[in-house]
Amino acid sequence: MKALRQEALEELGAGIILANTYHLYLRPGHELIRKLGGLHQFMAWNRAILTDSGGYQVFSLAELRKMTDEGVKFRSHLDGSEHLLTPEKAAEIQLALGSDIAMVLDECIETPAPREAAEAAMRRTTAWARRARNYFLQQQERAGADLAQWQFGIVQGATFADLRRESARQLVEMNFPGYAVGGLAVGEPHEVTCEMAAEATSELPVEKPRYLMGVGRPEQLADYVARGIDMMDCVLPTRAARHACLYTSEGRVLIKNSRYIEDQGPIDANCSCSVCKRYTRAYLRHLFAAGEITAAILASHHNVHFYLDIMRQIREAITFGQLTKFATELHARYDAKPA
Amino acid sequence: MKALRQEALEELGAGIILANTYHLYLRPGHELIRKLGGLHQFMAWNRAILTDSGGYQVFSLAELRKMTDEGVKFRSHLDGSEHLLTPEKAAEIQLALGSDIAMVLDECIETPAPREAAEAAMRRTTAWARRARNYFLQQQERAGADLAQWQFGIVQGATFADLRRESARQLVEMNFPGYAVGGLAVGEPHEVTCEMAAEATSELPVEKPRYLMGVGRPEQLADYVARGIDMMDCVLPTRAARHACLYTSEGRVLIKNSRYIEDQGPIDANCSCSVCKRYTRAYLRHLFAAGEITAAILASHHNVHFYLDIMRQIREAITFGQLTKFATELHARYDAKPA
Numbered sequence A, B: 001m002k003a004l005r006q007e008a009l010e011e012l013g014a015g016i017i018l019a020n021t022y023h024l025y026l027r028p029g030h031e032l033i034r035k036l037g038g039l040h041q042f043m044a045w046n047r048a049i050l051t052d053s054g055g056y057q058v059f060s061l062a063e064l065r066k067m068t069d070e071g072v073k074f075r076s077h078l079d080g081s082e083h084l085l086t087p088e089k090a091a092e093i094q095l096a097l098g099s100d101i102a103m104v105l106d107e108c109i110e111t112p113a114p115r116e117a118a119e120a121a122m123r124r125t126t127a128w129a130r131r132a133r134n135y136f137l138q139q140q141e142r143a144g145a146d147l148a149q150w151q152f153g154i155v156q157g158a159t160f161a162d163l164r165r166e167s168a169r170q171l172v173e174m175n176f177p178g179y180a181v182g183g184l185a186v187g188e189p190h191e192v193t194c195e196m197a198a199e200a201t202s203e204l205p206v207e208k209p210r211y212l213m214g215v216g217r218p219e220q221l222a223d224y225v226a227r228g229i230d231m232m233d234c235v236l237p238t239r240a241a242r243h244a245c246l247y248t249s250e251g252r253v254l255i256k257n258s259r260y261i262e263d264q265g266p267i268d269a270n271c272s273c274s275v276c277k278r279y280t281r282a283y284l285r286h287l288f289a290a291g292e293i294t295a296a297i298l299a300s301h302h303n304v305h306f307y308l309d310i311m312r313q314i315r316e317a318i319t320f321g322q323l324t325k326f327a328t329e330l331h332a333r334y335d336a337k338p339a
Helices: A006-012 A021-026 A030-035 A039-043 A055-060 A087-097 A115-146 A161-173 A190-201 A218-226 A236-242 A274-278 A281-289 A293-319 A323-334 B006-012 B021-026 B030-035 B039-043 B055-060 B087-097 B115-146 B161-173 B190-202 B218-226 B236-242 B274-278 B281-289 B293-319 B323-334
Strands: A016-019 A048-051 A063-067 A072-075 A082-085 A101-103 A150-155 A178-181 A210-212 A245-248 A251-254 B016-019 B048-051 B063-067 B072-075 B082-085 B101-103 B150-155 B178-181 B210-212 B245-248 B251-254
Touching: A006 A293, A006 B274, A021 A030, A021 A055, A021 A087, A030 A087, A039 A048, A039 B281, A048 A087, A055 A072, A082 A087, A087 A101, A087 A115, A115 A150, A115 A161, A150 A161, A161 A178, A161 A190, A178 A190, A190 A210, A190 A218, A218 A293, A218 A323, A236 A245, A236 A293, A245 A293, A251 A323, A274 A293, A274 B006, A281 A293, A281 B039, A293 A323, A293 B293, B006 B293, B021 B030, B021 B055, B021 B087, B030 B087, B039 B048, B048 B087, B055 B072, B082 B087, B087 B101, B087 B115, B115 B150, B115 B161, B150 B161, B161 B178, B161 B190, B178 B190, B190 B210, B190 B218, B218 B293, B218 B323, B236 B245, B236 B293, B245 B293, B251 B323, B274 B293, B281 B293, B293 B323
Parallel strands: A016 A048, A048 A101, A101 A150, A150 A178, A178 A210, B016 B048, B048 B101, B101 B150, B150 B178, B178 B210
Antiparallel strands: A063 A072, A072 A082, A245 A251, B063 B072, B072 B082, B245 B251
C-alpha cells in the first residue's frame, strides 16, 4: 500500500491487504521473509494478507517469458536473473511468506482471445491448480495445524461463458476454501466482465469467498457484488491518488486543475476521513503542484477511505435489500463525470 | 516538513515549523495565501510558524541575481520570471503569509569571505534590517493588535568577531522581539561557528529568543545552546531520512547497508517513537531498496523525533546544570561514527 503507513491502514479500517509475490520473491526474497518470521512479522501487520501467485507480474513486468506446461520461465526485471515459476513454486513461495490467503498460479492471456487459446489457457490453469492444490495439501499434512493458509483456485476462460463455468466446476471438485475469478477487466466491456463474473459465481459455492481479481472503478464495485463477488483488489485508489486524481461522492476531482486554486472546501464534503476533516482542496492542489510527498500521502489516504466506504455502503445496501438500487445510484453518480 | 502529515508533527511534539518564503512567494503566491486566511489556515497548522526572508533561496536557487542597496533582483527557478526582493517586500510577503515569526532580509555571502566583503554585507544587512523594521512598525501601527507577528533581526559579519558584535549591537538598538545569527555553518569549522554564535549572543538580550539559522548536526546542537542559542532550524533530519540515513543513540545508521538485511531490531532500541515501536531495520531497509514512499515517511518520522528528543535532553540537562557535560557526551556518542 504505497504512501500509507500501516497505522493509516488501521485507521482506515482495512482488514486485509494484498502483497505481490513476484516482487517479494525477487526482493527481499521469500526465504529471507520466512527466516524473519513471515510477512506479517516482517511488515508489522497483524491483520489479513492475501498474496497473488506472482504470475500476473511475470506477464506484465518480467522479460523473456517462456510458457510450458511445467511453468513459466522469466528474467527478473531488476537484474536479468533467470527464474522458473511453477504451480508448486508459487505455492511454496507463498507458504514462506505466510500469507493468510494464497493464490494458485494461473495462465493469463491477452484479450480479446480466440476461443482455442482461451480454452488452452483455461485447461492449463486447471491442471496447474490441481498441482498447486496437491502440493499445498502435502505441505499441510506435514505441517499440521501450523499451516493456517487458505489457498484459492482461479477461474479462467476469457470471455466464453461455457469455459468459465467448466473452469469453475473443475476447481470446485478440488475443494478450495475460496475461489477467484481471473483474467477479467483487461479491456473487455464492463457488461462482459459482469457477465463472466456471474457465469463463474453461478458454479461456485455461495458459502465460500469469491474474489474478482484486479477490479475496479468505484461505480463498478456494486455490480460485481451483485454478481456474487465478495472480494476485489485494485491499484486504482492509490495509483490514481499519486496522479492527483481524487474520488469523491460528487465524482472524480483532478486536483491539479486550476479551478481548485482557491477552493477552501475539503476534497469531499460528504467524507469523514481524517484528510477531509482537516485539509482543503487548495492546499492539496498546492502540494501536488510543488511535487511534495505529502500530496501522495494525503490523496492515497482519502482514496482508500473512499473505496472502503463504498464497500461499507454496499454491505449496508445488502442488509436492506437495496443492492441493485445502490448499484444504479453509483453509476448515476459517476458515469457522466470527467475521466 | 517533507513526507510528514501535520498529524505526525503533532504526534512528534513539534511546536514550531519553518516555511520558506521564497517558495511560497513563487508558488502558490503570498497574495493567494493571504486571501485564504494565511499560512496557518492554508496548511491547517495551528501551532507556530516561522518564515525565512526568502533571501537564502534567492542566493541558492534563483538565477541571474543582482544585488544593489535597494534589494536583490532575481529570476524564478520555476519559470524564469523576474522579481525584486527588497527588505520591505520580504516583510510584506511574510505579513501576507501571517507567520508567527518573520525574518528580515539579509545579505548572505560565501565563506571564507575577505573582511572587506564581510563588513560590506554586514552593513547592508543592518541597513536592510532598519528598513524592514520601519516598514513592519508602520504596518503594525496601521493594523493594531491584529498584527501579532514577531519580526527578528539577523546578525551577520562572517567569521569576524568584532563585526558580529557590532552587527548585534546595531540590531539591538532597533529593538527586535528576537534575533537570529545568520551566515554560519556554511563551511567554516564547527569551533568557528560556535565562537561566532557566542560573540553574537554576548551582545543580544538574554530575555529574547536567539536563533542560529540553518544548523545543525545532532552532536552540535548542545554546543550552540551552550553559546546562548535558543532556536535552530535544519533540513538535515528530513533530508538525511529521505537518503536512508537514520540518526540513533548509537550513531548514524545507513539503513541501505546490507548488514541490516536480517536485522529485526528497531532503528534505535533507545527510541520511543512510533516507528521504532513497530518496524524493524530489515523492513526499513527493504522499503528503501524498493524505492517506496513509506520509506521516506517512516525515516523522516524517526529522525524528526530524534532531533526533538535531543532538544528535550538539552532542556533537561540545563535544568540539572549539566549542559556542558551533555554536550561532551553528544560528541563522544557521534563524532567517531560513520559519516
